[in-house]
Amino acid sequence: MPFVPHTGEQSDQMLSRMGVSRFRDLYDEIPDSLLKDEPPHILPGLDEAGVTRIARERAGRNEALLCFAGGGAYEHHIPAAIWDIASRGEFYSNYTPYQAEAAQGSLQLTYEYQTMIAGLTGMDVANASLYDGATAFAEACLMAVRCNKQSKSKRILVARSVHPAWRKVAHTLLSGQEIELIEAPMDASGRADFAPVDPESGGGFAALAVAVPNYLGGVPDIRAWRARADRARALLIVGFNPVSLGLLRPPGEWGADIVCGEGQPLGIPMSGGGPYLGLLACKSRYLRQMPGRLAGRTVDKAGKPAYVLTLQAREQHIRRSRATSNICTNQGLMVTAATIYMALLGGEGLRRVAAACHARACELVAALTAIRGVQRVFDAPFFHEDVLRLDRPVAPVLAALAEEGILGGIDVSGEYPELGHALLVCATEMRTSEEIGRYASTLRELMGRNLQSLGSAPCIDASDPL
């Protein structure tokens, strides 16, 4: 009976106190036809040692590939202090801080987090987290439509270089409210091509959305976006990678209205894809349309600083069907980790991490493009990932690399057929020159092999449409 502290004797006494003789009688209001005597068929219980054995075996079977993949999840160094502190019961097992007096630790931390995210992005206010980068993007879109009262449009113009999963999630979450995402395609340099979708024409747009760096690693200059948004009376949504902001000019300085990002790089393990951390910040004038929780600073009865959840009238538990979002449980523990990460690194540390990522990625791209049959797709600046074009399909190459223990990147030719055999590669501060060399020499060896031996013919049609 794991985790039930009652002794048999106690349970019996309590039952008889209820005037019943067995547990089943406690369900006397439930129609008999619904009640099961036999529990559903799941595996029998194991003691902790037994589960530990299985979990260790399974975790041990997962291979640690040398990681050159990014695409929204990044291998960074995670300082040991982070999870030693975040795993403390007082952070790990406490509830949403509705009772402020019993949660000043989490509330103050959240207030610090909001400050850090605002500072990092150059925005006025950040919320206390959303689920992940993709849902943060979707919420940013929903929020923009609510904020842009001038515009009657329920359309958002989004750069095709924004993370495909972000666009898909946004599509799922927006379609209920019949908000449309319109894609701006890429030109040959990877920049948005506004020719087919002039923001100022048609029904107009409630917002324009772009990411810096974008999914393909590029670092577009978003002054052009700001200018177009102004002309179109649309809001500007900017997606960001928080680590890149150690080095890059923050979107707030470019005039973004709403920014959203994936917080995973801030001390959160890759974990097969989650839990991650949705970042959202905006100009203060849009505050009342923000989704999610907000921690605020106030004073207590004695005049001492105190922290509370505030502006709750935006939220589902107060406003119900008129709330800014249905989000309730968010990613509190990830906020804890990210806050500790940012405090440990500071501005200078984050700059160094970002600079190291950038340098390693430059080194990687140089090493790989020195291989015959590998070239850059775009001739544009990138942060810590870049998209390469191979002279053959990517999937079998990645499979062959995995055989050698290397996760060579992400095959983006499915999502972006217009790029040909496109491979998105990434290097963070974790990759050494020696590892980059190992990747390059393995890939060189593979690319030297007969194409057939990699299981597929060289690319034909979709390869070079630009």
Next chain:
Amino acid sequence: MPFVPHTGEQSDQMLSRMGVSRFRDLYDEIPDSLLKDEPPHILPGLDEAGVTRIARERAGRNEALLCFAGGGAYEHHIPAAIWDIASRGEFYSNYTPYQAEAAQGSLQLTYEYQTMIAGLTGMDVANASLYDGATAFAEACLMAVRCNKQSKSKRILVARSVHPAWRKVAHTLLSGQEIELIEAPMDASGRADFAPVDPESGGGFAALAVAVPNYLGGVPDIRAWRARADRARALLIVGFNPVSLGLLRPPGEWGADIVCGEGQPLGIPMSGGGPYLGLLACKSRYLRQMPGRLAGRTVDKAGKPAYVLTLQAREQHIRRSRATSNICTNQGLMVTAATIYMALLGGEGLRRVAAACHARACELVAALTAIRGVQRVFDAPFFHEDVLRLDRPVAPVLAALAEEGILGGIDVSGEYPELGHALLVCATEMRTSEEIGRYASTLRELMGRNLQSLGSAPCIDASDPL
């Protein structure tokens, strides 16, 4: 400058406040010839990520062998809660609780620990830990000599079946004070043979010492020892394994005067050999001769229960050269772990762990002795390890098993040449029937091979002296 928080500016300001211009000047009382400008040659510093990389690589290189070895260190399940709590900064990074008001957590925990160890062993009082089982044994011997004022003897009669490392450590620590350990050899059943060393003859003995279970896994009946000790007016020291006491009658019930043990099985990882935990308990009449710290319960000024280190007049920082021991730093954090372990398991849990160990060991011994060329050395009860005799040298067999990923036990033929090719095997609750089967079939296969192929001739002389 890891871990130094000073900014360059702050250091400079402080230096100039001192009236000096550089750090070297702070050492102005140190003879110039001693002062180094260049630091000693060690490896250059790495950031945390860099050390993490190396540590993970090295830890990853250590092979996890399927463990059938005991001999003083045991693979038990370690409940997850233990180290999650023991690693909390408040336990991990606090100091020895000399300032009781600032350390009630550690002091109360230690008091609980002492109570648990006393209860487990059936003794009156336990101390707050010694370094490990071996030093606990040595301190027990030293203590016994101090306690046995009647006896003029500085000799201790110790069963040869006591852990060889315990005897060696005791020899090292006792020889300074010219206390002698005299060995009682084993008879054919593994029991002590008192014929060559009659406790009542000669100069007599200050104490008799035996372990239950002993190093070779046996569970001697120590009533005989108690009786002999009584007749010889010697104290009785009993070594114990705390997990075995889940099942076995505690030494206190047999009349032991002082008991000592290795606390590693109580939730402490094997860690290549340490840090472990020296357990020591005694009858209350010997209290003032106890080495090490003691936590006591008292009241504070307001009459509330409070905990303090007490009877410090026994210790080196008060009594200096007349202290009961030189021990100062002990194994506090291991006490924390062991206390949580014992609290989680309780008497019934510990009984089940012990019973499972015993059952698995019986199964193991049965499976291995079914192999031709493998037989038990003693026909006597054992707890969770037993010594087997092979028809050939043990070392090459163990080496061949290690090739198959199996740690087959401990070769005790060097320490106990009289036992022949003796292999000490162990199974704890962690070993499954399937794993025992794997060991047995691997060993059967090996034993079936040409002896030569294992690199050595069959045993000749030392093999069967009994």
Next chain:
Amino acid sequence: MGQHTRLIFDVSRPGRRAHAQMPAGEGAGPSVLPAELIRHRAAPLPEVSELDVVRHYTRLSQLNFSIDTNSYPLGSCTMKYNPRACHRLASLPGFLDVHPGAPEASYQGLLECLYELQDMLGAVTGMEAITLAPMAGAQGEFAGVAMFKAYHHAREDYGRDEIIVPDAAHGTNPATAAMCGLKVREIATGTNGDIELDALDQALGPRTAGIMLTNPSTLGVFERRILEISKRVHAAGGLLYYDGANLNALLGRVLPGDMGFDAVHLNLHKTFSTPHGGGGPGAGAVGVASALKPFLPVPYVEKAEGAYRWQTDSPHSIGRLAANGGNIGVLLRAWVYLRMLGREGLQRVADHAVLNANYLALRLAEEGFDLAYPERRAGHEFVISLKPLRDETGVTAADFAKAMLDEGFHAPTVYFPLLVPECLLIEPTETESPEALDALIDAMVRVRDAALSDPEAVRSAPHRMPIRRPDEVLAARKPDLAYAPALRRD
């Protein structure tokens, strides 16, 4: 120990560093970044040492209540023990180091756990298929309602634009319906805690996409006519959504599928003991009956030819809810929990959760507290009303809650559900011992007695917490959501 702590920004000192965390090389090398894209000055983050950070956040943590330190009789939240094994095992490097873009063949061990979890959740809900993607209960609700819509649309039934929600429902239910573009029809709860069937009938019709129910409801009582409701909703062409936040009351005893539900979400951070983490992350796995399976959000884990893989290719799916496969780390914790619980443990959870709640309700009633539904059997939680106390003493439910904090107990849920005036919603969970329940009763009696004898003391509670009551009005009127001195852009 320390009461008030400064902000990390107050600890900050220009030029201070946690040096061990800085990459040694600054990443010199060729850059492809144009100068105008580079930030002018470092991000305005705190400049502190590693010790500063450890000390600051360790001390902050000590200002929190938590399950690991306090009882939390917090209704609708199922604050039960979060086994440490779940945390440890989910934190094995072999799980944490998996990149979501890695080939599935390289992390079969992880996928196997998720697949088993899907299986087990299917068994306890009586549902045909499970997706683990939703990252919290609210997202599970979204998935469910979106599937209802997709189902009707697939049948070319486009007129169903209403979702029926009882007035006792959790706020996420109507908020979700609205996010899905549906209208919310709220129906009243009867005085006995059951839904009014007449009101239901009035609401049902050709515009009914479905109904969202929590059962036991947030009033803690089981909807006795659930089969009848199910029949009527289905007859009207609607579907039934089960808000599984309260499954703890029924685990292993009643399957939502048997009650007639077509879709179910489970808050793994409630019934399945994953931690609340100060607000999250949770996980809101969703199960569906076979008719809805084609619409399930992607991805979910499939097994084919002995290998596990993410299924994303599902033409009728409502689509993606998360950038990746969901809150995997949370899912792993739930997997560990369920493997420890096992088949024989399922009913024991519900049995003792219900036993604890009924014991507490009975004892509190004996002590003179007013149960909102005294005639009803409590589920895993129950409501009491403090209206008489407030009328007599001026002490409100909120005051009462604050005074409970001083007693070392987290406050019960207050003012929810909205139907009962001055209510406390109390959920002890099965992991609290009878002794802990008795201590809770004693504390509640003490607070009530204090309210009678010295109401002012209770109205100004708490007195022994790190802060006194915060000024929430000021917080909302002049929102201070970021520390201005830290953001100075000079």
Next chain:
Amino acid sequence: MGQHTRLIFDVSRPGRRAHAQMPAGEGAGPSVLPAELIRHRAAPLPEVSELDVVRHYTRLSQLNFSIDTNSYPLGSCTMKYNPRACHRLASLPGFLDVHPGAPEASYQGLLECLYELQDMLGAVTGMEAITLAPMAGAQGEFAGVAMFKAYHHAREDYGRDEIIVPDAAHGTNPATAAMCGLKVREIATGTNGDIELDALDQALGPRTAGIMLTNPSTLGVFERRILEISKRVHAAGGLLYYDGANLNALLGRVLPGDMGFDAVHLNLHKTFSTPHGGGGPGAGAVGVASALKPFLPVPYVEKAEGAYRWQTDSPHSIGRLAANGGNIGVLLRAWVYLRMLGREGLQRVADHAVLNANYLALRLAEEGFDLAYPERRAGHEFVISLKPLRDETGVTAADFAKAMLDEGFHAPTVYFPLLVPECLLIEPTETESPEALDALIDAMVRVRDAALSDPEAVRSAPHRMPIRRPDEVLAARKPDLAYAPALRRD
């Protein structure tokens, strides 16, 4: 948050279990154990749930001060930040799961770390060989003194049965000498903090086995005539032992070997930042000059033919000190620390430790506190005397210390060294920031002022800690060392 916590035995309830921790099978199967060897009833351990345990010990932990929560200016203890990386990396399963009896080939990675640590410790001490076996400073001392004895005996010089120890020495020094069967000759410290050379000369002679010195001494001052002392002791046929507890003052700046020491122990739990853990475990690695190498305790790590192995075969060794190779987990932490510190970090430790101490000493003197050795340069620590304050107000050093706790600072070391009346020994360490030092000064001034204005308040301190001052006399007179109700044998 909660102040007082019950004993775990008070939480206990017969029949309660932390079920997940119980092996499922009870180990049925054939037993070879005779019935009379089996215990009659279960061991009298607490009967509690897993949540009970987690809650109890988490709350207990919150009653402690620690480096992670408070400054600890505790002289002679070097309470500096214990980097979390050291803990995390030493806790990798690949390190924790190594059985000490496993073949060395199976854990070369671990041995390589230990070998590197030996190397690095050799470099910072200027010693020829290092053993990592001693499990704390006191055991290191034992090893050193035992080696001195062995050295003399090996030269057939049996008359050397005295160890010279300055009166300022730590208690372990004389206690160790006595454990080794040697007589302790205590010599006086001069008024300037240096050893009296005359007293030394009088003590030296054919019975001199050696001298044990801490340098800087426990008074915080460097023994200026160390080279002269070394010459005289060696000339008399004695050896010099360096108690390295205070190496933090000299790290990378002065090598004990250069000062003439023949053996050195290092408290890795001080200078090398491994945690104190509420009393331990520590590690007391010992280095020796070449003449003593044959006597080193076993085992130590050797490298031969590219492989690492434990050396145990050393015919003149003083023998074994530990069942296995020492406190490996602690050693790994020290290894991580030193690899992060690196060559360029060594001097910075000492430089800033000394800078902090001197700054604090200067500032406190300016505030009117009495330095015990005002003419001397402080090392990494220094002594102040509160005798004038006590004479004026009756507030003792102990009172002062308790009042510091109320200020949120751990008290400095009191009444040690024994030479200085009403002394406080203050060691800030290099990991406390200048701001933390200023806060400490402010706190000390506040307490001093309180002593002057309201001595009774200080004499009854602390007032804000979990307990008031405990009755130590009662504790010693009626020792209560185990909770009697838990041990009832009925």
